[in-house]
Amino acid sequence: MRSKIQNGEFQEGHLIPKEVELAALFQVSRPTVRQAVQELVNQGYLEKRKRRGTIVTSRKISQEFTHVIESYNKEMNSKGLTTATQVLSFRSEQASAEVQAALGLDHGAKVYRLERLRFANEQPVVWVTSFVPFRPLPKLGQVDFTQQSLYTELAKAQHKIVRVRRKLEVMAADESTSVMLHIAVNAPIFYFHTWGATVSGEIFEYSVAKYRGDINSFQFEINQRS
Amino acid sequence: MRSKIQNGEFQEGHLIPKEVELAALFQVSRPTVRQAVQELVNQGYLEKRKRRGTIVTSRKISQEFTHVIESYNKEMNSKGLTTATQVLSFRSEQASAEVQAALGLDHGAKVYRLERLRFANEQPVVWVTSFVPFRPLPKLGQVDFTQQSLYTELAKAQHKIVRVRRKLEVMAADESTSVMLHIAVNAPIFYFHTWGATVSGEIFEYSVAKYRGDINSFQFEINQRS
Structure with missing residues (x-):
């Protein structure tokens, strides 16, 4: 997921796909997705927005x-x-x-x-x-x-x-x-x-x-x- | 000379070499150099500056x-x-x-x-x-x-x-x-x-x-x- 952010596939300021889609994309379970998302939030790559979902943070x-x-x-x-x-x-x-x-x-x-x-x-x-x-x-x-x-x-x-x-x-x-x-x-x-x-x-x-x-x-x- | 301007060898805002050096560089006579310089001045690539010489114009x-x-x-x-x-x-x-x-x-x-x-x-x-x-x-x-x-x-x-x-x-x-x-x-x-x-x-x-x-x-x- 981080590499998709870094190479721009997941664009800055845009929503990332939903949990269920990410689970399918990476072929992992939803709890694993949830944990990975939280880790990227902690590392500053992602940001949770109320009612909108999770967006890719601007790193500039x-x-x-x-x-x-x-x-x-x-x-x-x-x-x-x-x-x-x-x-x-x-x-x-x-x-x-x-x-x-x-x-x-x-x-x-x-x-x-x-x-x-x-x-x-x-x-x-x-x-x-x-x-x-x-x-x-x-x-x-x-x-x-x-x-x-x-x-x-x-x-x-x-x-x-x-x-x-x-x-x-x-x-x-x-x-x-x-x-x-x-x-x-x-x-x-x-x-x-x-x-x-x-x-x-x-x-x-x-x-x-x-x-x-x-x-x-x-x-x-x-x-x-x- | 124009290609040296375009590829940046002759830098914007900088003096171009003296007539005699250009003649040696391109293996042509000084009148030919003078004529080429004048043409590039007319085309806006070069600018003559009082007492300083000829500089490469900013094309931006x-x-x-x-x-x-x-x-x-x-x-x-x-x-x-x-x-x-x-x-x-x-x-x-x-x-x-x-x-x-x-x-x-x-x-x-x-x-x-x-x-x-x-x-x-x-x-x-x-x-x-x-x-x-x-x-x-x-x-x-x-x-x-x-x-x-x-x-x-x-x-x-x-x-x-x-x-x-x-x-x-x-x-x-x-x-x-x-x-x-x-x-x-x-x-x-x-x-x-x-x-x-x-x-x-x-x-x-x-x-x-x-x-x-x-x-x-x-x-x-x-x-x-x-």
Whole structure:
């Protein structure tokens, strides 16, 4: 039954077949079906709904970063997920042409390059590389980003990010993404670019993030402009 | 050179190699390179930037539907793209359990099911299936949706959509999606669900849309809540 959920035969949000049908399908007794269903409910794969029956739970992490500027940890923790961050690399380097353009820097300018892998409930969720201008922020080099959030550190340094522009794309995971996020090569992923600006309009963050497609969804509301 | 752009060897937003390098790479003369570059500029694949050189143009349609409620045609037309809509099917039917739940309908209720393929500059962009409650809207059946927008028709019927909830996911294109959108099987696509509500809070639209991943991107800005 679990494999039918995982491969999508039993679809998220949909009712599973009735007990008697499941017993016939798997050629087991109804008490065995009942026990298996209860186990999958306990494991979070299924959910019992009053008067409707048992539905397949959505296993995706529903995120709201599309309309709120919030740190990864804060958002995940608010959903009851435990988070962890692995710093893959953190160094200063000369900005590439792409980063230079994104941060509006002069040719040859230095940037911090922070590459992190972020987890929720011990699963890798997103691989994100952030670029921050080096010049006004020499102390950033001493921060432990396994524990501290980039947005908090920027705020502490009087460069609080208050406006964010995001570009959403999709792509197929390449070899390195597949290894990093524990997904198949060519699995569909979210590919996001973020430009974060301070109140004065200066861009202090440029990030490129690859979110696993199988465990993430993004939800938001739009109200008509009046 | 065009194939190197299309397969991503020459990346979007990045400089292409210098004339002399291109001449060596393709084993042609520099005037031939210059002519080829100019042709690709004319065709919109490349863009000349003052003092920087020639960069690969983004060929994705940058959409803003993530923060504005606007009809597909209006949004595309505002970007100078010509649009067309093919109505694949339009009928009334009994709501499935999924649609019933999404629209908050009673068991056995009827809905309109409108399936459209939408084009920009003659390329298929999105395959969208929309569900609308049948009961208060018997006249919807007479509308020509190759010409009229669903949102306009709902507004005419005093059920204007003023609040929209969206859920963004990614998936790999299956066989039918690949045929419909002219992309490879397993190519990454955007998979969006939309719930549209009227001012009274009633859900009058539930849509499931598959956007081509290779030619669409979604951009939006977030401002810090005060």
